[in-house]
Amino acid sequence: QVQLVQSGAEVKKPGASVKVSCKASGYTFTSYHLQWVRQAPGQRPEWMGWINTGSGYTKYSQNFQGRVTITRDTSASTAYMELSSLRSEDTAVYYCARELGTAVDAFDIWGQGTMVTVSS
Amino acid sequence: DIVMTQSPDSVAVSLGERATINCKSSRSILYSSNNKNYLAWYQQKPGQPPKLLIYWASTRQSGVPDRFSGSGSGTDFTLTISSLQAEDVAVYFCQQYYRTPYTFGQGTKLEIK
Numbered sequence: 001q002v003q004l005v006q007s008g009a010e011v012k013k014p015g016a017s018v019k020v021s022c023k024a025s026g027y028t029f030t031s032y033h034l035q036w037v038r039q040a041p042g043q044r045p046e047w048m049g050w051i052n053t054g055s056g057y058t059k060y061s062q063n064f065q066g067r068v069t070i071t072r073d074t075s076a077s078t079a080y081m082e083l084s085s086l087r088s089e090d091t092a093v094y095y096c097a098r099e100l101g102t103a104v105d106a107f108d109i110w111g112q113g114t115m116v117t118v119s120s
Numbered sequence: 121d122i123v124m125t126q127s128p129d130s131v132a133v134s135l136g137e138r139a140t141i142n143c144k145s146s147r148s149i150l151y152s153s154n155n156k157n158y159l160a161w162y163q164q165k166p167g168q169p170p171k172l173l174i175y176w177a178s179t180r181q182s183g184v185p186d187r188f189s190g191s192g193s194g195t196d197f198t199l200t201i202s203s204l205q206a207e208d209v210a211v212y213f214c215q216q217y218y219r220t221p222y223t224f225g226q227g228t229k230l231e232i233k
Contacts, residue, residue, distance in 0.1 A: 106215070
């Protein structure tokens, strides 16, 4: 079945970086863009950016001030999200999600989420 | 950024009754060239990722029960659950995908009265 499986929970110190992986299966990886969304405890989801898994083209939210980088490895059907210069406010569950289809950036398949805790 | 505002923040409805959740965008998310509203609705239960219910403001995602429906256009949208079931207890979010950064409403918590 179609699924996205993410890497495990991370605990990082302020100023460090974290890299979360998202492995796709059950469909052609390069046929759908992948999005990254985070959700702090009790808060609304926050969109971070997306990657065209075919071309590698990326688009990011300016709200992260250049701290986020999304990449992919097509041979492994895996996308990655790296967030740098971590601060306590970055503590959240990070999700990858697949777009529903071309020009329909509603997200129909989600990873299970990766908890990232930033604490000194 | 397009700001999405939901109302109410929480609501309690009796089993079998109708539940209504509203979502307002800070600018129109109706794309004139295709006459589509770039709005989705999600359901989220504790410890789970959001689940897509509705896209294009009123198109039900495959497998979603027909008691869920979406309506509205431009800046004002509504999610309706026609007959509340116990398994519908969750937080509901709207999301605009008209323009990046894609943004979500603050959520509406739906409970049983």
